[in-house]
Amino acid sequence: MNKLILGRYFPGNSLIHHLDPRAKLVAAIAFILIAFLAGNVPGLVLLWLFTFLAMALSGVGFRIYLRGVRPLIWLILFTVLLQILFISGGRTYVEWGPFTVSSFGIETAVFIFSRFVTIIFFTTVVTLTTRPVDLTDGLTFLMRPLRLFHVPVDELSMMVSIALRFIPNLLDETQKIMDAQRARGAVFGEGSLFHQMKVLVPIFLPLFASSLNRGEELANVMDVRGYRAEARRSSFRQLHWRGRDTISMLALLALAAGLAALNLLA
Amino acid sequence: MSEPMIEVRNLSYTYRGRGEKSALSSVTFSVSRGEWLAVIGRNGAGKSTLAGLLVGLLKPQSGSIRINGQMLDETSEWALRRHMGIVFQNPDNQFIGTTVEDDVAFGLENENMPVAQMKVRVAEALKLVGLSGLRQADPSRLSGGQKQRVAIAGILALRPDILILDEAFVMLDPKSRRDLLSTLRRLAEATHLTILSITHDMDEAAASNRILVMQDGKIVNDGTPGQIFSTEKDLGAPFSERLRRILLAKGRRAPDQYMTEEEMVDWLWK
Numbered sequence: 171m172n173k174l175i176l177g178r179y180f181p182g183n184s185l186i187h188h189l190d191p192r193a194k195l196v197a198a199i200a201f202i203l204i205a206f207l208a209g210n211v212p213g214l215v216l217l218w219l220f221t222f223l224a225m226a227l228s229g230v231g232f233r234i235y236l237r238g239v240r241p242l243i244w245l246i247l248f249t250v251l252l253q254i255l256f257i258s259g260g261r262t263y264v265e266w267g268p269f270t271v272s273s274f275g276i277e278t279a280v281f282i283f284s285r286f287v288t289i290i291f292f293t294t295v296v297t298l299t300t301r302p303v304d305l306t307d308g309l310t311f312l313m314r315p316l317r318l319f320h321v322p323v324d325e326l327s328m329m330v331s332i333a334l335r336f337i338p339n340l341l342d343e344t345q346k347i348m349d350a351q352r353a354r355g356a357v358f359g360e361g362s363l364f365h366q367m368k369v370l371v372p373i374f375l376p377l378f379a380s381s382l383n384r385g386e387e388l389a390n391v392m393d394v395r396g397y398r399a400e401a402r403r404s405s406f407r408q409l410h411w412r413g414r415d416t417i418s419m420l421a422l423l424a425l426a427a428g429l430a431a432l433n434l435l436a
Numbered sequence: 437m438s439e440p441m442i443e444v445r446n447l448s449y450t451y452r453g454r455g456e457k458s459a460l461s462s463v464t465f466s467v468s469r470g471e472w473l474a475v476i477g478r479n480g481a482g483k484s485t486l487a488g489l490l491v492g493l494l495k496p497q498s499g500s501i502r503i504n505g506q507m508l509d510e511t512s513e514w515a516l517r518r519h520m521g522i523v524f525q526n527p528d529n530q531f532i533g534t535t536v537e538d539d540v541a542f543g544l545e546n547e548n549m550p551v552a553q554m555k556v557r558v559a560e561a562l563k564l565v566g567l568s569g570l571r572q573a574d575p576s577r578l579s580g581g582q583k584q585r586v587a588i589a590g591i592l593a594l595r596p597d598i599l600i601l602d603e604a605f606v607m608l609d610p611k612s613r614r615d616l617l618s619t620l621r622r623l624a625e626a627t628h629l630t631i632l633s634i635t636h637d638m639d640e641a642a643a644s645n646r647i648l649v650m651q652d653g654k655i656v657n658d659g660t661p662g663q664i665f666s667t668e669k670d671l672g673a674p675f676s677e678r679l680r681r682i683l684l685a686k687g688r689r690a691p692d693q694y695m696t697e698e699e700m701v702d703w704l705w706k
Contacts, residue, residue, distance in 0.1 A: 303534040335534050338576045387529040394491045395532075395590065396517050396546035404548045406541035406558070 179301050184229035185414065186299045191308030193415040198296045200422055205285045205292075207429040210436045214284050220425050221288040228295045238294040239287060246286050253279040302334045307407055325399050332388070340381070347376050439505060440466035441597060441630040442490065447499035449485055459485040461653045462499070469597070472624050472631040474641040474661075476671065477650035483634045486650075487602040490632070491522050504597060518547060520598035521591025525606050527583035528575070536578070537562065537571045540590045547594075561593035564626075565619055581612025585619065592623075599623075601633040605640055617643055638665075642674035642696065662694040676700040 181187075186194070208217045225235060239246075253275055260273035297305070310327035317323050348358065351372050358369055397403075443466040450458040460482040467473050475483050488494040490501060492513035501508040503516050521543070524530055533539030537558050544554045562568045565585040575583060584604055591599055605613045617640060623629055633640060641647055647664040649657035649671070657664060665677045673681065676697045683690035691703050 301534075303538075331534060332532065335532070335575070339528055384529050387524065387526065388532070390493055391524065391530040392532060393493065394517060394522050395543045396514065397542070398514070398546070401546070402548050403545045404550060404554070406538060406545055406551065406554050408551055 178298065180230050180234070180298045182229050182299065184227060184299065186224065186228040186295060188414070189299075189418055190409055190411050190415045191300050191304040192311055192409060192411070193418050194296045194300055195305065195308045195312060197418060197422055198293045200426075201292045202289055204422070204426045204429065205289050207426060207433065208281070208285070209429075209433045212436075213429045213432045214281065216425070216428055216432065217284065217288050221291050224295045225291060228299050230295075230298050234298070235291055235294055238298075239290050242286075242290060246283060249286070250279045250283050253282055303331050303407070304409075306331050306334065307405075307409060311409060322399075324403070336384070339384075340377070343380060344373065344377060347373050439469075440502075441469040441471070441504055442467040442632070443502040444490075445500050445502075447486075447489060447501065448497050449482075449489060449494060450497060451485075458653055460489070460496075463650075463653070463655055464499075465648060465655060465658065467630055467632060469630055470624075470628045471646060472633070472644040474644035474647045475632065475634045475650060476636070476638075476641050476647060480652075481650040482653040483650055484602055485653075487522060487600055487632075487634055490600060491520065492517065518594060519596050520600065521594060521596050522600040522602055523584060523587045523591070523604040525603045527580045527587070527607060530587050531575045531583055534574060535571070536567060536573050536575075536586050539575070539586055540593050543590055543594050557593045557595075558589075561589040564592050564623060565589045579612065581608050581616055584608065584612075584616060588619075596629065598630045598632065601631070601635070603634055603636065605635065605637055613637065613640070636672075638672045638674040638677075642676075661696075665694045 205217060208214050225232065254271055255269045255275070257275035257278050258270040258272045259275075260277070262270055262272045264271040300308075306327055310323055313321070313323045313326075348356075351369075352358070356369055356372065359366065361369075445464050447460055447463045448458055449460040459480075463482075463486065475486065477483050485494065489496055490503075490508075492508055492510075495510075503520065506512055506516060508516055531539055532542050540558045540561055541554050544557055549557070558571075559568070562571060565588055567582065567585055567589060570578070570582065575586075578586070587604075588599070605616060608616065620631065620633075621643060624631055631644070633644065635641055642661045642665070644661060647657075647659060647661055648655050649664060649668060657668060659667075661674075665671070665673050674697070676695055676699070679700065680690050680695065691700070695703060
């Protein structure tokens, strides 16, 4: 479980850590679209440079980013392989039954691989440098227009932030229950798949029971502390859009413009 | 003292599906402003039911509760809750915010208070409980005692009249208990806070001005710690009283009435 980098926060003091979560969220979404603008080799180089720049500025080690790609590596390799084997055109190097390895295929594969990996790297930069609660705040802000369509944005955001707040507690509790069951002779991770699923039942039942109790108690506390879903609430955490946030947006715009220009020149 | 802060009259409550036995039957008492009242009694005596009723989480079958002269009912409960708070047993399940200051601000956010004012109130409340240095800490880094302090700060930030502690010290280690108790003493002196603490801990009860003893949903004794501990012999007792009883049992000279820890120390070295 410790290997999963997706959605993890690495505390730090870098420039990227201090950016407004709204800026980072917009950047992540925009980057996904911009990555598809890279249509030739210089564009690809620019895309990589930009990604490495963002990674370097985040102050998080490169190894951690590689760990972030690892869970997706098979999906990426599979896609790349498909491109190499099934796209024909340009110079053909190998032909074997339905499979062809051609210069077109290799080129497309490089593009696909680059887009995939840069997008993962870039979005990892965002999730590694932003506290989950700030991401939630940012997301809540960006979803505000949905209020017009009666989407309960603030209530959803409250739910998400409470869920995030209790993840460590639930992990602790799972560990405790597993230890308690181990002490009573349960063995995890052995035997047939069916058997392995069966030994999880005595973990999940107590976990559900205690989560329900916890939920009820939490609801009481929120009630007594005056929380009413329909009432207007102010927010203690404030988001501040600063000059550096605007600059980061401009940098992204420059990247898009640069890629478009390279496309036109080629 | 002046008019009562809490006035409970003929309060009864029965949990549905638990037979005819009522958790609380015809309880009457009042608490004056600035008083520290401890409610003690065995499990099932109705102590926590009383707490639930006082903050409006449970609705009484009969009887009434007046807070600061105002009747507690469904229309007034939200207004009344702005001036009282309750700390429950489990420190984890009442921490809503993702950081200390976030959690303290939760009640203020619910009042739709402007941010500038909130900042002042949060800083003030954290100073009162001695946690100013941990403003940004997230709950997983706090001890149980610190979490309970945060819960108390969250209530203090509302500038409350009443603080209710529902076995708030049960899950803490002895040291955190003592620290928290001295914080509460300081608060009780510094503010006009009315404290109602429901407890098993006799040292906590001894810190109060007055004790209610409950049994089977009824109040069976009501008096100062001195009166209670010298009359209720089968209850546990705070440290000083246990010492006095041991001295008496061994035939040594001992004070003839209950003494607080300080008084006991003074008496001993005379």
